[in-house]
């Protein structure tokens with residue numbers, strides 16, 4: 080029997096370096112969000128059932144968890160998992176492989192396999208994610224699409240964030256073969272696109288040129304709505320397994336889900352013409368791929384809760400947050416603009432200090448491959464670099480915004496955000512009496 084021991088959260092937060100002031104403020108903020116929690120729980124319930132339904136329909140069995148080595152002929156677990164993904168995304172086929180090493184690789188694969196010399200790629204939603212600049216050749220790079228004679232055109236969003244329909248109509252031409260639409264905001268403060276808006280854009284483009292391939296970079300968007308872009312007309316959706324659909328358990332991997340034609344092109348490029356989907360051993364990753372997918376709706380919901388908590392807390396302190404606390408969400412990213420490198424760095428230090436792994440290390444900005452300015456990344460993850468686990472990152476450049484995402488559990492997300500506030504207060508970036516209007 081434990082006697083007279085203080086088992087309050089207040090005390091253990093204090094032991095983790097959270098002052099009473101920050102703790103009480105955090106408590107007040109999350110109490111104000113409880114009705115949002117109910118809606119997120121309903122979303123994750125729907126998506127959980129969607130995943131179970133797809134697994135049952137395809138008779139996922141114990142044998143599917145075994146994996147293969149070598150060439151990987153007759154890999155039952157791999158083939159079944161690809162059918163499960165195709166059913167979740169309501170597509171004809173899918174490619175889900177540990178040989179796809181990350182999100183950028185999955186997107187590069189989708190582009191390089193579905194475009195041919197002389198074709199043109201169009202982004203009607205502005206600049207794509209930073210690492211794609213070198214894939215496309217916007218920044219000259221070895222092996223880019225540009226080197227293979229594939230041209231690129233971009234139509235920016237209008238200043239109010241809406242689609243530039245006239246500009247898009249003018250940009251589509253006889254060479255336009257593939258349109259890439261990024262759902263999430265990436266390192267930008269533009270709004271994330273909902274499945275509904277993506278659907279409108281796709282039907283507009285197909286109205287101009289019906290045979291164009293519409294691809295969606297679905298990174299960070301999976302399971303944040305009841306539908307996916309492939310339900311709204313996308314021919315191909317692409318993402319990373321160390322983000323939402325891996326549920327925190329997948330140790331590597333990427334997926335493509337789409338038409339038979341698009342997936343066949345991708346498989347021939349990933350493996351080899353002729354061998355296609357038949358080859359590619361799944362080694363020992365299948366239990367993590369399956370169980371991660373099973374957990375993904377719930378993990379994504381936890382990440383959404385952490386993002387909303389961060390939005391409300393920093394919005395109240397007067398910082399610009401995208402999206403706002405009350406806005407609907409279509410990805411798990413929360414941007415907070417601090418306007419100074421010190422703010423971005425302090426925030427990332429706070430996230431790092433909340434980590435179960437590497438909580439004692441100090442993140443610093445560095446020149447990462449694929450990015451054009453130093454980037455600071457905080458992640459104390461079980462899977463290295465996993466950003467479905469609690470993480471934050473930001474390029475050290477104007478407008479000095481930090482991008483926060485993930486949290487396998489909501490409780491961890493809450494601790495992380497409280498740690499960021501604690502850091503910002505300790506470094507004098509936020510005044511010590513930040514909560515005085517609430518006292």
Ligand SMILES: *Cc1c(COP(=O)(O)O)cnc(C)c1O
Nearest residue numbers: 181182183208263265296298319
């Ligand atoms: C993360 C991300 C990518 C790239 O994924 P990596 O796994 O980091 O290579 C591409 N697009 C978007 C929108 C992303 O969020």
